[in-house]
Amino acid sequence: MKRTIALTISALTLSAISVVGFGQAAQAAPCGYNFCLFEHDNFRGLSWQTITEGNCENVAANMNNKASSMANLSNDRVWFYNKRNCVGPDGYQARQRSEDKDLTNNGFDNKTSSIYS
Incomplete structure (x- = not known):
């Protein structure tokens, strides 16, 4: 159970970082x-x-x-x-x-x- 919670939290953290990173990249010149x-x-x-x-x-x-x-x-x-x-x-x-x-x-x-x- 602890392992499942830890994996879920890790996946959510990576998802949040990806969304924040995408938002910043969209504002900068390519x-x-x-x-x-x-x-x-x-x-x-x-x-x-x-x-x-x-x-x-x-x-x-x-x-x-x-x-x-x-x-x-x-x-x-x-x-x-x-x-x-x-x-x-x-x-x-x-x-x-x-x-x-x-x-x-x-x-x-x-x-x-x-x-x-």
Whole structure:
């Protein structure tokens, strides 16, 4: 009897953890790397994902000047540039551990060509 109760409590605890975990994941951007750009608002459409390494990186050709949302899951600030090879002034800065569901309000919607972290 004690064993049955213990197994039932363990199963209920795991179920509760799964539900809480699912709720939290549903609110976060679907990004498996340190940094992600998304083609559309609200983390939808095509995506470009990378690991921030402290250097300039060009956005993939299929996402060049098409990013409308981003998730920066890294511990680094990321600077966005509207030209390849991080040339010219940066147009937007993403704080570490931040998300932006719509880059329009920052004046950098569909403009990112390269990033620096």
